[in-house]
Structures are given as structure tokens and as C-alpha cells.
Amino acid sequence: xxxxxxxxxxxxxxxxxxxxxxxxxxxxxxxxxxxxxxxxxxxxxxxxxxxxxxxxxxxxxxxxxxxxxxxxxxxxxxxxxxxxxxxxxxxxxxxxxxxxxxxxxxxxxxxxxxxxxxxxxxxxxxxxxxxxxxxxxxxxxxxxxxxxxxxxxxxxxxxxxx
Numbered sequence: 001x002x003x004x005x006x007x008x009x010x011x012x013x014x015x016x017x018x019x020x021x022x023x024x025x026x027x028x029x030x031x032x033x034x035x036x037x038x039x040x041x042x043x044x045x046x047x048x049x050x051x052x053x054x055x056x057x058x059x060x061x062x063x064x065x066x067x068x069x070x071x072x073x074x075x076x077x078x079x080x081x082x083x084x085x086x087x088x089x090x091x092x093x094x095x096x097x098x099x100x101x102x103x104x105x106x107x108x109x110x111x112x113x114x115x116x117x118x119x120x121x122x123x124x125x126x127x128x129x130x131x132x133x134x135x136x137x138x139x140x141x142x143x144x145x146x147x148x149x150x151x152x153x154x155x156x157x158x159x160x161x162x
Contacts, residue, residue, distance in 0.1 A: 046068070047065040074094075
């Protein structure tokens with residue numbers, strides 16, 4: 001994967017990964033009312049502090065947090081999207097929206113799956129976890145062990161990365 005194709009992937013211009021066909025009617029109803037997942041992104045904010053405080057928008061300037069934008073339902077390798085950034089491993093990742101059947105109108109959670117492949121193909125599931133959006137969690141590992149995930153609409157991507 002070239003840096004150019006990594007950017008194209010982030011912008012959703014490549015083919016999407018196969019979706020989980022296990023969605024029930026609740027998820028279909030929710031999706032029908034929402035923007036298509038391909039137009040949304042995951043905003044990941046990784047911080048060195050346990051509270052994930054953005055310090056009135058100055059956390060990145062202070063070197064406390066760093067923000068990343070990744071695609072939903074598209075396999076990616078963060079080493080291509082964020083070269084030379086030690087926060088990420090070199091394995092492929094797939095972010096998906098996870099809906100809990102008991103929460104009919106609740107927003108989705110993030111399901112992040114890590115693969116053994118390292119070329120953007122998402123082959124060989126290694127492990128996955130489900131994380132609610134807008135909750136500071138951790139520890140994940142050095143250098144920024146705490147993180148918060150947000151669901152960002154495609155039209156708001158440029159604004160979210162300021």
C-alpha cells in the first residue's frame with residue numbers, strides 16, 4: 001500500500017471490507033436513519049494522561065494528546081496512514097460499528113479488530129474488542145497509553161482534525 005492509496009482508503013474511495021452480515025433488524029433500522037458508515041470515521045485521541053483531558057483544545061500543542069482519523073468498514077494499516085508514529089503497530093486493523101440489540105435507539109460502539117496481516121488486507125484475525133465511544137480508556141501502551149474514540153461524520157472530518 002502506497003501513502004497515496006492510504007489516503008484514498010481514509011477518504012473511502014477504495015472498496016470496503018466485507019461487512020458483518022449478522023446485523024439484526026434493530027441495526028438496520030438505526031442505519032437507515034444515520035449517515036452511511038463509509039462516510040463516517042473514527043477519531044482516536046491518544047493521551048499521556050489518564051483523564052484524556054483536551055486542555056481547552058491545546059492538548060496536542062502541549063504534547064499531551066495526539067489525534068488520528070481512521071476509516072470505518074475499510075481495512076487499514078496505521079503504519080501507512082501514520083508513518084513513523086510509535087503509537088501504532090504494523091498489523092492491519094478494521095474498525096466497525098457495533099450495535100447492542102438491547103439498546104434499540106442507542107448509538108453504536110466501536111468494534112476494533114486486529115489482524116496478523118500487515119499489507120492492508122485484513123487476513124487472519126488476531127483479536128478484537130468493543131469500546132464505547134466518548135469514554136477515556138486504557139492503558140493501551142506507550143507512548144500515549146490512554147485514549148478516547150469519537151464517531152465523526154464525513155462532512156465534519158476537516159473540522160475535527162483542527
